[in-house]
Amino acid sequence: MIFEAFRKWIGSGGNGHGRGGDGPTIPSCKEALSRIYEFLDGELDDVASGQVEAHFEVCRRCYPHLACERAFKAALQRAVEGRRAPPELRREVLSLLEEVGEGD
């Protein structure tokens, strides 16, 4: 178990704790938390997104905050899941388009 974790770790660039140009840098708690919404909304580029994600993977204090925001988003999405326009409305709109078409 430890060895798989180690191989995965070195595969990702190793101990990137802010060591100059080479390895990836892991942002601080403040930096990561300040970008949490942009990260969850998919508005960060790959590099920035990877950095923020890395912080939440290693920081036990911050990870619950990410989980909380995700749970909130999931609840909202659940609330509108599969909501479709009523069939009568769909029929009305389609017939409206047909009428307009006939006028040509």
Added chain:
Amino acid sequence: MDGTTKAEASFREEALPHLDAVYRFALRLAGSRDPAEDLVQETFLRAYSHWDQYTPGTNCKSWLFTICRNVFLRQQERVQRHDEIVQENLAGGGGIAGTGVPIVNQLWLDTEQVDPVGRFFESIIDSKILEAIDELPEDYRTAVVLSDLEGLSYDEMATVMGVPLGTVKSRLFRGRRRLQKQLYEYAVEAGFLAPKGDADP
């Protein structure tokens, strides 16, 4: 390949036998099982990554204990910095860039003892969530609906709402926080969630 296998073998032989001792030590440092288990994992991970710095046959247990203690101290520093951020935000400094929305969400502070990962959201029925959304001020409501219900990007939202990107973010983040507050208060009222301060010591 061969070097890695050799290192693995010698690590298994010399370091792993001390797992129980390191765990006992971690338990005294960290105080409870979960953080102690994390500490042990990180200790062995770090020990393995620095295995070439260990002189075979010397006191491996002490070496592991030293690593364990250093990892623990670094974790404590991180906790302290985290608490400092909270203090900083409560004092009014900082904020999500450009929007002035506090970095630290009050919801996290209110639920950290009783429900740190927001499980209570699952207990709220859909109609209640929609009701709470409908009760938001119009600007906030529009932003939350476009983003969280309809999945528009910030750019798309700026076009639809006819406002700059900064305004989109400000309305969206504030709208979310407001909505979360409403849902939190509802959950406490309905009994799904203990209010802050009710947790067992």
